Every structure is written in C-alpha cells, then in structure tokens.
Amino acid sequence: MKKRLLVTGGAGFLGNHLLRRATQFISTGTLHHTPSTSLPDVKFHVCDLQNPEEIRILLGRVRPDVIIHTACSEQGKGIETIVPAAGLLAMQTAERGIRFIHLSTDQVFDGTSAPYTEESPTNPINPYGDAKAQAEELIRSLNPQATIVRTSLLYDLRTPDRQTTRLIETTKTGELYRLFVDELRCPIWVKNFADVLLEVATKDIPGILHLGGPETLNRWELGMGLLQHFGVTQTSNIQKGTIEESGLVRPKNLTMDSSLAERLLQTPRFSLEEARKMTVTSES
C-alpha cells in the first residue's frame, strides 16, 4: 500500500518538484500565501505552520506517514518562521509517530574549515544560517528520530531558479554582477535532489544527513554553467569577484562531505555537467 506523504511548502521551489515526482506516495502539499495551485493526484491544504492549531487540524486530516518539511526558507519573512515552524512540527510528529524530514542548509557553517561532515561543529555567520542551526537543535531535542537534511544551492535546468533568473536579467540590464570565485558550494540539481529526498522518505535515518551535489563549484563556475545551459551569452557586466573585495560577510568554502548519504542511499547524485547532458538528452 502506498504511504502518505505530506510536503510543506508545496508551492515552493523544492516542494513543488517533490510533489511532482512523488508518484510512489499518496501526496499532499501545504500552501501558505499561495492562493491555489494544482498538480495531478496531489491535494493541497492551506496552513500557517506557525499556528499549532492549524498544524493539528492538518495532521488530523492528512494522517501522513512521513513529512518532508521544505517550507520556511530565507525568502520574504521566512527567516522568522524557521524556528517556530520547525519546533511545532517536530513536537507534533514526535507525538504522533510520523517520520519527519527537515530541510536545512550548508550555511549553518562559517566556511572556514571545509569539508564539513555531519559531526562538524556549526557556527553560522548570517541570520538565515543562525535560524536553521537553532531549528536543528530544537528538532533534535523534540524529535530525535527526525532526519535533518543539510543541502547546498539548488538549481533547475528547465526553468531558471531565482538567482539564475536574476543573473540572466543582468545580461539585459547591464547592471554590474559579480560572481564570487572564493565562494565554494556543492550545488545540486533540484530534480535529482527531490529523487534522493524521496528515497530518504522511505528510510529510517535519524539525525543529520549531508546531501550536497557530488562536486564543489565556485559561484562563477556555477553561474557560467547555467548561463551556457540556458543559451544566454555572458556580457561584460558579469564579472569575477571575491567575497574579500566585496566586504560582505559570507561563508567562503561550504564544501560538504556527503559520504554518509552515499553509503546509505542508492539514488545517484549528478554533477552539473551530467545533469545538463541528461536534460538535453531527455528533450531531444
């Protein structure tokens, strides 16, 4: 019998990809400010995840076996909601014996001592990383069975993600756009990541799990790869830069060690080049 999956943030970037691909589950998504959306065979419920009563009603209606909590990112007022929503969901899933998978970020680290394993001490240096680190602590205390998945930049190859859209727009506006060569991440194709997460949803993996892409790229390499993929010619206003020169406070090297996931999971993770080839092949 198919298990029931609830994806919070069903209209969000990752949440929507998960719901599109979760055919092995009976799937439900949550919406917050998005008035409505539709996907074949997926139900949606409006729920404010900061409201304990709304969560209680939602869980009573959906009776999920597993929840993948993608809602509450760094977008909009999202940062303020990260800790309370994580705490409420951790508590109510522990009470009801529901498997709980929480999405966290590589930005819980400061970027000075990569590569980072699940055991590496956290030391966030921005408000988003700080909120995610607090949420992780709270979840671990309230629901030790929960899986906390830390990932890196998610990109799409069909429709440009938010940052790639901005990058593409600057090729038309001429605005100076610097891509940092000293900011290193393990980006992962959102479709690939959704498949890996759906495998996590079928397993019992308590604690923290690192799930970045299989390669480390700097922002320049990622930006150039995505511009090329979308057939956009780089313009002279898009330049290499460094975090150092910019004066911004950002973690530099967030290379993740995802070898634990490699051992526990079967779903392969693809590099940007491999993902691009797969997308081109499936389109032709």
Ligand SMILES: NC(=O)c1ccc[n+]([C@@H]2O[C@H](COP(=O)([O-])OP(=O)(O)OC[C@H]3O[C@@H](n4cnc5c(N)ncnc54)[C@H](OP(=O)(O)O)[C@@H]3O)[C@@H](O)[C@H]2O)c1
């Ligand atoms: N995108 C990345 O590159 C990346 C990298 C590392 C980690 N992550 C993590 O992965 C997760 C998914 O990221 P994403 O980029 O897919 O996020 P996203 O597109 O910004 O979606 C976040 C969703 O959260 C929902 N939400 C916000 N406040 C809520 C509330 N109070 N109650 C219920 N829902 C609420 C929003 O719903 P409505 O739209 O309906 O209002 C929105 O759809 C996040 O936890 C993020 O921190 C993302």
